[in-house]
Amino acid sequence: MSAPAALGVNLHLPLQQFQLDCSFRTQSEVVVLFGPSGAGKTSVLDCIAGFRSPLRGQITLGERILFSSKSGVCLPVRQRRVGYLSQQPALFPHLSVRQNIEYGLLDLPRAERDARVDSMMEHFRIASLASSRPAAISGGEQQRVALARTLVCEPELLLLDEPLSALDLSLKSLLLETLFDWQREHGVPMLYVTHDQQEAYSLSRRVLVMEKGSVVADGEPQQVFSAPASRERAVLSGYENIFDAVVEETHPALGTMTCRVAGTDLMLESPLAHKTEGETASLALRAGDILVATTLPTGISARNILTGQIEVIEDRAGMVELHVLCGKTNFRVHITRGALQNLGLQRGQSVWLIIKTHSIQFLRS
Amino acid sequence: MISPLLLSLKLALVTSTLLLGIGLPLAFWLAFTRFRLRFLVESVVALPIVLPPTVLGFYLLLELGSRGSLGAFWERFTGHTLAFSFEGLVLGSVIYSLPFAVQPFTAALASVDRRLLAASASLGASSWRTFWRITFPLALPGIVTGFALSFAHTLGEFGVVLMLGGNIPGRTQTASIAIYDNVQMLDYATAGRQSLTLLGISFALLVLINALNRKRNWRLQ
Numbered sequence: 001m002s003a004p005a006a007l008g009v010n011l012h013l014p015l016q017q018f019q020l021d022c023s024f025r026t027q028s029e030v031v032v033l034f035g036p037s038g039a040g041k042t043s044v045l046d047c048i049a050g051f052r053s054p055l056r057g058q059i060t061l062g063e064r065i066l067f068s069s070k071s072g073v074c075l076p077v078r079q080r081r082v083g084y085l086s087q088q089p090a091l092f093p094h095l096s097v098r099q100n101i102e103y104g105l106l107d108l109p110r111a112e113r114d115a116r117v118d119s120m121m122e123h124f125r126i127a128s129l130a131s132s133r134p135a136a137i138s139g140g141e142q143q144r145v146a147l148a149r150t151l152v153c154e155p156e157l158l159l160l161d162e163p164l165s166a167l168d169l170s171l172k173s174l175l176l177e178t179l180f181d182w183q184r185e186h187g188v189p190m191l192y193v194t195h196d197q198q199e200a201y202s203l204s205r206r207v208l209v210m211e212k213g214s215v216v217a218d219g220e221p222q223q224v225f226s227a228p229a230s231r232e233r234a235v236l237s238g239y240e241n242i243f244d245a246v247v248e249e250t251h252p253a254l255g256t257m258t259c260r261v262a263g264t265d266l267m268l269e270s271p272l273a274h275k276t277e278g279e280t281a282s283l284a285l286r287a288g289d290i291l292v293a294t295t296l297p298t299g300i301s302a303r304n305i306l307t308g309q310i311e312v313i314e315d316r317a318g319m320v321e322l323h324v325l326c327g328k329t330n331f332r333v334h335i336t337r338g339a340l341q342n343l344g345l346q347r348g349q350s351v352w353l354i355i356k357t358h359s360i361q362f363l364r365s
Numbered sequence: 366m367i368s369p370l371l372l373s374l375k376l377a378l379v380t381s382t383l384l385l386g387i388g389l390p391l392a393f394w395l396a397f398t399r400f401r402l403r404f405l406v407e408s409v410v411a412l413p414i415v416l417p418p419t420v421l422g423f424y425l426l427l428e429l430g431s432r433g434s435l436g437a438f439w440e441r442f443t444g445h446t447l448a449f450s451f452e453g454l455v456l457g458s459v460i461y462s463l464p465f466a467v468q469p470f471t472a473a474l475a476s477v478d479r480r481l482l483a484a485s486a487s488l489g490a491s492s493w494r495t496f497w498r499i500t501f502p503l504a505l506p507g508i509v510t511g512f513a514l515s516f517a518h519t520l521g522e523f524g525v526v527l528m529l530g531g532n533i534p535g536r537t538q539t540a541s542i543a544i545y546d547n548v549q550m551l552d553y554a555t556a557g558r559q560s561l562t563l564l565g566i567s568f569a570l571l572v573l574i575n576a577l578n579r580k581r582n583w584r585l586q
Contacts, residue, residue, distance in 0.1 A: 049487055
């Protein structure tokens with residue numbers, strides 16, 4: 001295995017709406033490229049992969065120069081050894097699953113090629129599909145084949161453009177697991193584009209935030225999202241409740257896990273994140289995502305129903321903020337004035353808080 | 366002596382095979398170039414569709430005869446003129462049937478999903494490999510269609526052949542010319558037999574192509 005290579009990107013390219021002007025370096029790590037749609041994330045990947053050329057700039061991968069406007073280097077796509085996976089698996093429809101996977105290895109001797117394809121199919125649990133055509137397998141299977149086809153070539157850099165956004169959650173976490181295992185094993189830098197903040201939290205320790213073609217923030221998710229430098233990001237990151245917690249149990253089949261709020265007995269069910277049992281995590285929850293009830297609700301899909309006492313009622317512009325103490329944990333809850341009047345809530349009153357599993361997000365610390 | 370029908374079939378086969386070699390690179394260029402004046406080239410390729418065959422035949426006759434530059438060049442090397450020869454007919458047919466091959470080729474190549482071509486390149490494949498392993502097989506129905514159309518179109522060619530080839534039995538008398546000849550001589554029975562044969566061959570060819578393409582599309586979906 002060759003030594004892990006660092007990626008250096010510095011590119012300038014006028015686009016229709018704005019100027020793509022971005023510069024960053026990554027080591028052999030997973031980096032999330034985060035931003036609203038139309039921020040230029042995909043254009044950055046296209047420049048790195050070689051599908052389009054920046055007007056000026058330089059892109060290096062380890063010792064290799066992929067692009068340099070100064071020295072006039074522009075390596076063709078096929079020589080860059082950059083794996084690219086987008087939301088569309090783009091499998092070759094006229095080739096079988098096996099032929100798709102071995103496509104990048106056609107220059108290898110038969111025996112070696114077969115061995116590598118076999119082990120990759122084993123790894124992704126698609127060996128039974130080997131002779132199927134892409135049209136005959138499910139979307140999740142197609143994406144697994146596409147991932148196997150990319151990884152079997154052992155790229156020196158992996159570019160992922162919202163590759164799993166079309167898949168359901170449990171399938172997604174399973175694939176992410178495989179992907180991260182591979183990344184750790186090979187130590188290859190990985191750029192993962194998403195516009196989903198929850199994904200950004202669970203994927204990586206480093207997030208590059210892009211807005212209108214520029215990288216406007218670079219750091220850990222918590223730091224990047226909780227220190228909003230612009231109005232746009234403040235809207236993106238309105239989390240009033242942040243708790244330290246310990247992962248008690250993971251339920252991959254359900255796509256959830258159980259977390260205990262640190263120093264208390266309070267258990268919360270959260271979406272499955274890239275964490276193992278016993279690991280600590282920071283949970284984030286919007287005050288507006290919590291429901292308040294005066295009686296114990298029954299027949300409800302929400303998995304977290306907690307009892308607590310109202311400590312503070314604070315009238316704010318347009319809404320009311322409650323502080324509710326559940327055991328030793330204080331929740332900030334936003335409700336409307338109408339709801340406050342209707343329920344006749346008073347300080348010191350006992351209430352029930354209702355929290356949907358998926359309104360809980362992770363901050364990576 | 367070769368019969369008019371066999372001559373027509375030979376001419377059609379040679380022409381559509383040559384058009385495969387000439388038409389595919391041209392169609393590839395038309396499908397993928399970003400050249401701004403591409404529409405001009407497209408217009409030139411499409412010209413034989415709208416041009417009366419006699420007009421095309423007339424210019425070709427001038428160019429391929431002893432006084433034409435290409436004709437004189439050919440005569441110096443081979444000893445006979447291009448006009449009134451099988452080779453001349455082939456050249457005329459290639460030009461006359463060009464759009465019938467190139468247009469389906471271009472449409473088929475252009476309709477191959479670009480994301481597949483991008484995926485092929487990012488998996489390390491050269492342009493050559495991408496073409497033969499991805500683009501060509503996926504465009505194959507259109508390429509087969511173009512081959513069949515140019516074959517059938519050459520089979521039914523009349524005006525260009527008459528202007529360029531004359532009507533030399535065994536050398537340039539194709540089936541369509543022979544039918545015309547027989548009608549002129551009031552031999553309706555022979556003309557009828559020949560017409561029915563041409564009709565049958567053309568129809569069978571189109572049925573075969575459509576059936577093949579349908580089966581293939583069904584398999585990919």
